[in-house]
Amino acid sequence: MKKVITYGTFDMFHEGHYNILKRAKEYGDYLIVGVTGESYDVGRGKLSVRDSLAERINNVKNSGFADQIIVEEYLGQKISDIIKYDVDVFVIGDDWKGKFDHIAEYCELVYLPRTEGISSTQIRETTFRKHRIGIIADRVDDNQLVSEAKKVSGFSVEKVFSEDTAIADAFSKKYDICNVMDNLEELFDDVDIVFVRTELKDRYRFMKAAIKRDKHVIGEVPFSIDEDKQNELFELAKQHDVVLMHNLKVLHTQVFVQLLWMIKAGLIGDVIRIDCATSKHNRSIKQLFYELTASALAIVLNIMGTDYEKIAKRIIRDTEDIEYMSMTITYPNTEVIINIGNNIRVESKIEIVGSKGSIRLGENWWRADSFELLPVDEDNVKRYYMNYDGNGFKFLIKDLLVMIDEHRREYPLMNRDIDTVMTNILQDIE
Numbered sequence: 001m002k003k004v005i006t007y008g009t010f011d012m013f014h015e016g017h018y019n020i021l022k023r024a025k026e027y028g029d030y031l032i033v034g035v036t037g038e039s040y041d042v043g044r045g046k047l048s049v050r051d052s053l054a055e056r057i058n059n060v061k062n063s064g065f066a067d068q069i070i071v072e073e074y075l076g077q078k079i080s081d082i083i084k085y086d087v088d089v090f091v092i093g094d095d096w097k098g099k100f101d102h103i104a105e106y107c108e109l110v111y112l113p114r115t116e117g118i119s120s121t122q123i124r125e126t127t128f129r130k131h132r133i134g135i136i137a138d139r140v141d142d143n144q145l146v147s148e149a150k151k152v153s154g155f156s157v158e159k160v161f162s163e164d165t166a167i168a169d170a171f172s173k174k175y176d177i178c179n180v181m182d183n184l185e186e187l188f189d190d191v192d193i194v195f196v197r198t199e200l201k202d203r204y205r206f207m208k209a210a211i212k213r214d215k216h217v218i219g220e221v222p223f224s225i226d227e228d229k230q231n232e233l234f235e236l237a238k239q240h241d242v243v244l245m246h247n248l249k250v251l252h253t254q255v256f257v258q259l260l261w262m263i264k265a266g267l268i269g270d271v272i273r274i275d276c277a278t279s280k281h282n283r284s285i286k287q288l289f290y291e292l293t294a295s296a297l298a299i300v301l302n303i304m305g306t307d308y309e310k311i312a313k314r315i316i317r318d319t320e321d322i323e324y325m326s327m328t329i330t331y332p333n334t335e336v337i338i339n340i341g342n343n344i345r346v347e348s349k350i351e352i353v354g355s356k357g358s359i360r361l362g363e364n365w366w367r368a369d370s371f372e373l374l375p376v377d378e379d380n381v382k383r384y385y386m387n388y389d390g391n392g393f394k395f396l397i398k399d400l401l402v403m404i405d406e407h408r409r410e411y412p413l414m415n416r417d418i419d420t421v422m423t424n425i426l427q428d429i430e
């Protein structure tokens, strides 16, 4: 019996998929089809897949050509499948020409011509509404939005506005955004999402204007440190039926959701202490406080909840250049310490110490792609990771699109409760 294998995502199953399966089957007596698993697709940056794995498998099955369907879960699985299933022929579309030549060492390799004029990408683009985004900026830095947005289909960055026209021009040149708007109202025309990328003092004003024009908003955190203004924004968002998304990328990474699950499931026992530290150069402690403490708090408040007992902040300014802030949040049986330094070097990390073990996130924990689990009764360290490039903005964008399309208005890991407590904690730093 001659065995043939082929692989694909098979999203939005179309004629091209049907044809390749049909032709692949003709190369032998038994066809195995590998369908990509969801985490494998996310890991390799295919974030736009619409159909679930079960739907994609079902569509391959319904084509009637597959004798066996397997799930492709990791890079490099193909060689092990060829050996495991004793495969004779490997078939793939010629869009991959040259990429699989090494397979010829293990079995016969066939590249088949693609069916012209159709692809999953094309179907997704014509079927689903495109979301257009406008940016309001006060500095020439997009936080990687533009490059990350390119990895999510159905989303395009179209316009920029700044009160300083020189900044708007420089921004548009740097990130290749052709529409520089002269005023806010023009920015709002034809976009449905607005990213407010400004200093704290201007956020409330811009966010409010965007919401009033029925735009979904991504805002830097905190939106405002005035509780009344913060409440007003949420109230307005409710009235105008739009999403207010905090730019807290960590909450959208698989690594964070995974470690949260482990902690809630009791894998490290009771949490005794959380230690968080980071430092940067030439960024005032105030800026660092808002930028990094918000991410640290988002992690802490999801793990510990919002019922803390007391909070203490201490700022040390040793010389004109060095600033250091230490914040302690006390819960009934847990102490949380957040240390931030300007112009000194502290090891950047978050360590969550529990009665049965610890979890550690290292350098750049606010966009972590890995963490370590150190069980108390074992010598070995377990590492969990999810490779991705960029700063993780694409995961936030993807979640935002799902929320908009499915009419959800609150991201569960950043609910009003967490937001209110975070705003309170972020008040009063001088």
Ligand code: CTP
Pocket (backbone or CB within 6 Å): 007, 008, 009, 010, 011, 016, 017, 020, 091, 092, 093, 094, 095, 096, 113, 114, 115, 116, 117, 118, 119, 120, 121, 122
């Ligand atoms: N394929 C084909 N003809 C097409 C589209 C896909 O022969 N018009 C083949 C691919 O070459 C591959 C298999 O179908 O061998 C599965 O492809 P997949 O990547 O799932 O489909 P695409 O339509 O190429 O998806 P995307 O646009 O997301 O890349």
